[in-house]
Amino acid sequence: MKAPVKVLTEKLKIEPYASVLCYPKASKTEIESRLEELREHGVTAVEFAGEASVFNVPVLGKGFVGIVVIAYLGEERAALKIRRLDADRLGLEHEAQMLAKANSMQIGPRLIGVSRNFLLMQLIQGCLLPSWLDSHKDKGQVHHVLGEVLEQCWRLDSINLDHGELSKAPKHIIISKKQEPFLVDFETASVNRKPANVTSMCQFLFTSHGVVAKSVAKVFGEINRAEIVDMLRRYKSERKRENFEDVLQACLG
Template identity: 55%
Template structure:
């Protein structure tokens, strides 16, 4: 296994195992040629194989049910490229691009940079997934607490904004792979594949469930921020679900120990 990064220009992507990443999990020559053509149209000059996950013997940023995410080189620099899996349930990346674009209008998610049938191009978020980020925090307890509070409060505000805008992410109740915290402690919600504007949003409820009710990160959060009263959080969310008002949202924030005396003036 090569743990370093490998940069492959487009012209070399016909070689294995790189070609297998472009056409994962089922490789065919026709599909590879179609995809290389699309990459050229997107202005991609090379693909960088690096990251925590792997396919065959090469490293990638991430791997899910719909896509494989790698770093790509474009004129503007390094970008993130989501490659549609050959066995993905979706016919193309258009739906995800539309949902991400809608999130972007709210200042949420990695900015969308381009889309074709098999690829989605977006800003590369250099950072760690939320559980890893939480585990990486060391040093002064007060600083750690402030950093966690800032990131979680920002995330809850993002969920409220999406709820109000009618955009449901759809996968925030098991969020471990869908929140990246960048090197400046800015959290990004990723993967709008299952997002929809046609159902009642439950972003905040889902995320609070994940963060404060029951998951592998709950204990870690309680250890740093103090334990929340689950009953109070559930009650606040129940009221919030009826109306996504600022007052109801602030009650959720306070229940999660993320309230702020200054309130939400800058947000609304």
């Protein structure tokens, strides 16, 4: 990991920081207006740290819509999602609305603030599920964390909020240092689709043949794929607690 650097807001107009804030390329007007937007949120400094990197600057994460870094609101630290200039979204307001709805069910990082180009939320320090699974092999602990992930998916299903990117869950589940799972990135979430959080997550964790499903299977032993698929089918046709518990049972025993 590259060494973290803390940069005061007024110094963010210097390269390469300006281009991280205005990814992929900063112009004078864009960086000036973004810095004003940041000041309105009360962001006093940004810390560049993390496993991902942009222009050789360390960041918490990078996706197709945003780049996530650490922001300082005075003493308080938060996660700051920066809208990429080349994102196919005009603003982050929709994501904030979806995250607020998830927060109402105690899901996701707590929303702090939003504007067109910035979303501030609770900073989740920890690691993404795939690398967490690489270093956590204790059956009881993995059982607890995955059970909690599925419970969160059940709560999202129950308020008809479809996350939409749980099949790409490797980058969308962070396990905090307190061993609590957080679902992130509500950018493609919607209340206008049939929710498929539990089913997508179970496929991702258990029935797919992906890397994560393989690590999970190593911890739990061979899974009964046919039974899980059958329970998910029943859950899909009638979304009720009893059917969800059968899914849990089939997946986690």
